[in-house]
Amino acid sequence: MNWDLSQWTPLIDDRCFLSWLVKVPSEQEQLRARQISAQQINKVEELWKTNPDASLEDLEKPGVDDEPQPVVLKYEDAYQYQNVFAPLIKLEADYDKMMKESQSKDSVTVRWDIGLNKKRVAYFVFPKEDNELRLVPGDELRLRYSGGTSHPAWQSVGHVIKLTAQEEVALELRASQGVPVELNHGFSVDFVWKSTSFDRMQGAMKTFAVDETSVSGYIYHHLLGHEVEHQIIRNTLPRRFGAPGLPELNASQVLAVKSVLQKPVSLIQGPPGTGKTVTSAAIVYHMAKQGQGQVLVCAPSNVAVDQLAEKISSTGLKVVRLCAKSREAVSSPVEHLTLHYQVRHLDNSEKSEMHKLQQLKDEQGELSSSDEKKYKALKRATEREILQSADVICCTCVGAGDPRLSNFRFRQVLIDESTQATEPECLIPLVLGVKQVVLVGDHCQLGPVIMCKKAARAGLAQSLFERLVILGVKPFRLQVQYRMHPCLSEFPSNCFYEGTLQNGVTVNERQSSGIDFPWPVPNRPMFFYVQMGVEEISASGTSYLNRTEAANVEKIVTTFLRSGVVPSQIGVITPYEGQRAYIVNYMSRNGSLRQQLYKEIEVASVDSFQGREKDYIILSCVRSNEHQGIGFLNDPRRLNVALTRARYGIVVLGNPKVLSKQPLWNSLLTHYKGA
Structure with a gap:
């Protein structure tokens, strides 16, 4: 369907339906409405995960809203320690189980292969949801076929041996006999939850x-x-x-x-x-x-x-x-x-x-x-x-x-x-x-x-x-950093490490020879690219995306590629799964260079980039609204991780009007301005 997506606009703007869709309540009606705090909203949304019909009244029920005993700094003995932590691990285990077991997928298409160890391997696409659930190698999945004229019902458990960049999962099956390798369509996949880590x-x-x-x-x-x-x-x-x-x-x-x-x-x-x-x-x-x-x-x-x-x-x-x-x-x-x-x-x-x-x-x-x-x-x-x-x-x-x-x-x-x-x-x-x-x-x-x-x-x-x-x-x-161009380490050092970070690399060692990217200040490979496009809620309803920003990410990626940078040197990071998926999709559809180049660029969440580095980082902030705030970006630790992944240069895309309301972002913007 070659619809022109640029002609489409979201139905929800700044957390309200568009006024021609739903008429704005009169002042009278607004006064009669129940006042509900953000905290109550969050708690009801949490409840919906286990009980989709839950209402505000359910928060009043005994035991529903009970907060567990919080951790403390000092414990009398190991029994008190155990009494505090055990219920928290149980909560996390129950939640993990519920999340994983709700992740079943039907009508999955499978292609078959045989591994070096003669075991059957099934390949299929298991699209990422917006929730934080990530498949990792070693996870167990059950592959099922409900049966039809050509083959009886069948199922086998296997574990994930790898995930390809195209979001394809390779599952090595335990079963060796009776595997319906002649079929490719109509399979179902479920998570098999294991309690091992929580038990340990x-x-x-x-x-x-x-x-x-x-x-x-x-x-x-x-x-x-x-x-x-x-x-x-x-x-x-x-x-x-x-x-x-x-x-x-x-x-x-x-x-x-x-x-x-x-x-x-x-x-x-x-x-x-x-x-x-x-x-x-x-x-x-x-x-x-x-x-x-x-x-x-x-x-x-x-x-x-x-x-x-x-x-x-x-x-x-x-x-x-x-x-x-x-x-x-x-x-x-x-x-x-x-x-x-x-x-x-x-x-x-x-x-x-x-x-x-x-x-x-x-x-x-x-x-x-x-x-x-x-x-x-x-x-x-x-x-x-x-x-x-x-x-x-x-x-x-x-x-x-x-x-x-x-x-x-x-x-x-x-x-x-x-x-x-x-x-x-x-x-x-x-x-x-x-x-x-x-x-x-x-x-x-x-x-x-x-x-x-x-x-x-x-x-x-x-x-x-x-x-x-x-x-x-x-x-x-440890005080000497060997990753970032000295101008990139300056802000994180002053902001998060009391100015103690010394540079173990010189400006010359971080000059990219033969790369002609148009940095605003040639010897300071960093810039903040002002974005005024608005955020919208992603299809899943639990994340955000920003179309204007995604289009500009593609422009910057293309400029990098044209100036001689190879895809493996570039990382695109964004705090929102909705934006991650949208950027991947947008680049493969609209990128002006060979599609394969865009496919090889890693687009991932800030969290999954922790502990890693790339030569060039493009950070898409997404949040851009009148009064919803900046959510995820509020965590100073997330900003620290995002700013310290790049070796040679970084481009930050965001709306300064919204970001500057938060003190840390304010000082980052001032830093970029002064640079």
């Missing part, structure tokens, strides 16, 4: 409360916020604080490593681009060399764990990366370090018998029950042997609760990106006998993502790192 958090809190050996006495009191006398760990410090195979450390990184090795509990704050991963790897290297046993290294996300495992492995230490079983088919940049890879490629006699059984299993799809028993026992023994011989074990925080680690004890634990984990999530790796803990993160960037608003309000969104900072533990801050 609850389990860790229980262990913390009942098992005195789960953490050292000093750390027990420290975590509960009790006054403790500062302890120093007496051990011989290395002569050099760097590590083989890693870049030379700068002065603040050396000090960080040195101070961490002498303390039972340390926080390291790594602002954007300050070499957090290198510093963490150096710390782990020196810990492993102290002979206190194996070091456990965790982070909340798989991407962060992989990055760290790779860095630590380059120092020459023996690293094993433990993945969830559901992710073993997901391709990983550190495949050779993973436990499942090492199990398959180990050389010894026990191995050859296991190999034979493995081959048989691959060929036949299953083993006889006695062979299966034997295979499992051999595999377990091999896994244990490999894990025991490692210097360092790397896994996600939730992965530290894997039964394969249940008999291991780790005295030294480092958690990277710890500010993106909830507190009970951080506890999982700690209750395995920790005596020395290092939390690395940055509480000036985004915290953990909590879906359930009630749990977030009660404080589940505050990380352990943050609570310790408030309690007065001083984080050690």
Whole structure:
């Protein structure tokens, strides 16, 4: 349908229906109407997710509007700690389950393939909804066919092994027999909700409360916020604080490593681009060399764990990366370090018998029950042997609760990106006998993502790192940034880091040779592009988009491409899913260059860009209204993340009239003006 979309206008403007559509109530009627606060509106909207017929009266019902007990800074003991956090995790688990199970899709079209491991793989498009629910590799989905003349009803569970840029999902199925590969249409997809991560958090809190050996006495009191006398760990410090195979450390990184090795509990704050991963790897290297046993290294996300495992492995230490079983088919940049890879490629006699059984299993799809028993026992023994011989074990925080680690004890634990984990999530790796803990993160960037608003309000969104900072533990801050052009680091440094960020890159190192992009001030690659187009509510009704701004994003992207920048160097970020989807669509339809170029440009939310970088960033702010405010953009941490992803240059598109009402944005606009 080649309708001219520019002729279309939204039915809702500034949260009101257009006046010719619905007549404006008279003053008399407005006075008679019920006055309702924004808070009540939000609460009813929350209720609608579980009960679409809920009304304002339902808020009055007992138990509906009860807020859970909020987190505190200090806890009397681990039982009080557990009593506060357990209900919050339950709220989040119930909400997660409800969200995932409501995500069924019908009339899905499937194309079939066979993986290298001879397993069936189904490819299909699973469009993103506007809610924050994101599919990730390792998620379980059920693929169903309700049956027809050509094939009986069929279903199988599988797990996601990859997501393509075209929003296509690759699902590896468990079933090998009876898969309707001759059919392509009429399938349904459901989420299979797993409680594993929530169960492990609850389990860790229980262990913390009942098992005195789960953490050292000093750390027990420290975590509960009790006054403790500062302890120093007496051990011989290395002569050099760097590590083989890693870049030379700068002065603040050396000090960080040195101070961490002498303390039972340390926080390291790594602002954007300050070499957090290198510093963490150096710390782990020196810990492993102290002979206190194996070091456990965790982070909340798989991407962060992989990055760290790779860095630590380059120092020459023996690293094993433990993945969830559901992710073993997901391709990983550190495949050779993973436990499942090492199990398959180990050389010894026990191995050859296991190999034979493995081959048989691959060929036949299953083993006889006695062979299966034997295979499992051999595999377990091999896994244990490999894990025991490692210097360092790397896994996600939730992965530290894997039964394969249940008999291991780790005295030294480092958690990277710890500010993106909830507190009970951080506890999982700690209750395995920790005596020395290092939390690395940055509480000036985004915290953990909590879906359930009630749990977030009660404080589940505050990380352990943050609570310790408030309690007065001083984080050690890395101070030299190697990512941004010096003029791009100036504002974030002054605004979020008390002006302490130094530049480890010069203006010359961030001059893009051969790129002739028309920056307003040639040697300051940043500008604010004033937008006056209005925002509108996206099709889902839960997000926003701004057409004018999207059209201008395309213009800027095209200008970058024409001036010699390649698609992989550009990132488009926006806080709203509605705008993200609209920009992707608009660029592929209206971009004046080859369509493929626009497809290769990553368009994503600010949150999913955390921890990453691009040469050029285009930030689309979207919000532009008379009096609705700026919503999401209000969070200073989101602005910090958005402004610190770019290495060479940044373009911000937004409505200065609306943004400048917020003090932080006001100072950003003033900064751009003065530049």
